[in-house]
Amino acid sequence: MKKRLAASIYLILPIMLIAQQQPYPHLRNVQVQARVEHEKGGQMFFYSYTVTNGKTSTGNIARIEIDISRGLNTLETDTIGLQFENDGYTEKNFRLDFPGLAERIVPVGYLRTPPGMWSGGNTNALTASYDGVREHAIVPGQTLSGFELMSKGLPGIRRCIVSPYFDVIALFPDPADTTTTYYVPPVDSVRQAVKFRGWTVGPAAPPASFNPIAWGDTIASFKHQSADLGWIINKGIVNSLDQKLENARKQLVQGNNNAAKNTLEAFVNEVEALNKKGKQLTSEAYALLKFNAEYLISKL
Template sequence: MYKKIFVIALMMGVILLTSLSFAQIPSPLKDVEVSTTATQDTTTGIYTYNYSIYNPPINDGKIWSFDIDISKPLGGQELNSKGLIIQRGIKADGSMLIRSFEEEIAKRLMRKSVIPVGTQFNGWSSGITVMGTVGWGSSEKTMIIPGKTLYGFIIISRGLPGIRDAMLRPDIDYDNLPEEYWENVELTKQLQDSLIYSTRTIGPTAPPADFKPIEFIDYIINLKHEAYNLGWIVQGRDDDKGKHDDEEEGIMKSLDKKLEKAREELVKGDTREAIEKLKSFIHEVEALYKEGKEKEGKHKKEEGHSHITSEAYALLKYNTMYLIEKLGGEIKEKD
């Protein structure tokens, strides 16, 4: 009898020790890549932001959620939400659960004003959060495993491209966390927050309601510098210099000069000349992006060729186009 009890107790101990040995805290995500393109439908003025997420092999965790800040900046315009739809996911009967942007907001006790957006379904459920983000969450079967890329995270909005914070979260096996996390909500929340991978990308924002051309061109200049610091504008080798600039000082100097000259014309009150300088700036942005795409197929970008990424392209092109339109100019296909 006692022998049986001893054996059972021993087995229980082994099971407990085994379960504790598998208990572990997940590793934070590292070097996740969020790539973004943005295009504009010139007939409607609506932008489509298309995101892809790459989970590198160095990670041992799956990615299960993705959020982008869409909070409205102080002093920003009120943007139209007409026709914007949140494709939240698939219902039990197989039909799509759809809400208009206004319906989605009405169901939330929002802590922040947000830019009106729509989303498209890519296998992950989506929605707007009370904290001013639009986000996607996956099921167990559709999480992004290490070494894989998932495409098709799409935002539709009338908001101009701006630099936005993005957050990705790894999957957590709550059943196998160490004992101190059991029923400890605060500690578990701290763990969740510590594992968030934060990065920056582009997403919709609102231009100022009180529009001032010189302040807006200063904003574009600042966007250019931020894009450079984020690695979206790459100054290449010496043999790339001089291709797009007036003096052989590289693409950053060339882009700077075009914006500075446009600003000078605005200060002088010569709107027409400022528009021409801004068009020249757009031409260079387009040429740099096109050449970068062509070289991508022939060379690795790490080899040092000057280029701008799709993020910098969208930021600089569409904000400059907006400024030109506000100044009374227009962009034609062959401008």
């Protein structure tokens, strides 16, 4: 019995040592901060992202993806004025290179990438993706900015996926290369498990058939989701914003568009004032509430 136990310990120890030598590159407590600006007098929105890798991560960030899928019955925005990764890239090139895909995403341009070997492009997963080489990946505790998209899509709440640099050969050595027999989990399962998934603000397409009351409800939903996501820091301001949106809704139902417009303008003014004060709401909540309310005002 003692001999069997000793043999078991002998087999387990090498396995533990291998795991300690090459831990899986898990990403933890990743932060993706979004700031949005609107072209004055134009249709273009500019989305800037700052990414921080959590100190407790064991992997380096090498890919940032933001959902840009376009839902059914949503407004199709053109690519005129967008800048692509390659100089001279046109709307025609885009649609030829991505037949079918072009109709399923909100068109975006890649205005800027961080210094180093980072590049931007659309993926078959309907995401806008920034990819960096191993030497320029974001290490634990590091913050990197300079990820900038441009789009005519309105700010919406979007899923973001952040992936580490994934060295398959180092993590999953060929069993023939070692004398130790040990369990190797499926590569794809580990690849998915080490990613960080969260929410950010990115380009979204509004409904093709616009209903002002329904869009007002969308803004109210953005407000509640922002509070749940921690983007409205001072929860005391929620009631005041709620009241203005409820009043605007009643006025729209009554067909009093001018009164609703005035109420919504007061809503935007309050959002701007809260943003200037700081520590009331984040840049994400500011973009969602301000620009979508202004879009509604422009339709009245």
